[in-house]
Amino acid sequence: MKEKNEPACAPEKPLLISPIRDGTVIDHITAGEALNVLKIIGITGTTSESVSVATNVSSGKMGRKDIVKVVDRELSQEEVDRIALIAPHASISIIRDFKVFKKKGVETPQFLVGIVQCPNPGCISNTNEPIRSHFEVLGTGLRCQYCEWLISKDITSHLI
Numbered sequence: 001m002k003e004k005n006e007p008a009c010a011p012e013k014p015l016l017i018s019p020i021r022d023g024t025v026i027d028h029i030t031a032g033e034a035l036n037v038l039k040i041i042g043i044t045g046t047t048s049e050s051v052s053v054a055t056n057v058s059s060g061k062m063g064r065k066d067i068v069k070v071v072d073r074e075l076s077q078e079e080v081d082r083i084a085l086i087a088p089h090a091s092i093s094i095i096r097d098f099k100v101f102k103k104k105g106v107e108t109p110q111f112l113v114g115i116v117q118c119p120n121p122g123c124i125s126n127t128n129e130p131i132r133s134h135f136e137v138l139g140t141g142l143r144c145q146y147c148e149w150l151i152s153k154d155i156t157s158h159l160i
Ligand SMILES: Nc1ncnc2c1ncn2[C@@H]1O[C@H](COP(=O)(O)OP(=O)(O)OP(=O)(O)O)[C@@H](O)[C@H]1O
Pocket: 007, 008, 009, 018, 019, 020, 021, 025, 027, 069, 091, 093, 095, 097, 098, 099, 100, 103
């Protein structure tokens, strides 16, 4: 019998990644950022999770994009906020029983607390003081609220 709601892959389009029963699909990732997304969600290659990755695939909306699918895994809000920093157009779909159970976009938070380490060695957030890092998200990058340092590129390497 034909399922009413089949996996969301048009039959005329070749399948890039096989469907999953339960898990999370992170789609519309900025092309080239998939491996950084894996790093954010803690997938290193020595973990036991089943993960599929497609990079630089063509997309109607984005030209090129990356996709990550993780079996039996849902993401925390903090992971979603980190993904937003490097892939502001990403969509997160929770898959249950092969169907899209819930889909949402990511939202870039205005402030990041305890997520990014300030590159300024003299910053008070890098001392032994019990202070969590605090950055404001600007169009030009991330600005430290303590020392005004601006991180304007390679945000991933500053993630805590
Ligand atoms: N069972 C499944 N296994 C793996 N991936 C799935 C499954 N069902 C849906 N997806 C993927 O989840 C994402 C969201 O599914 P949806 O059906 O909303 O896609 P869509 O129609 O291409 O929408 P859009 O691209 O606008 O977000 C897509 O990347 C789709 O390929």
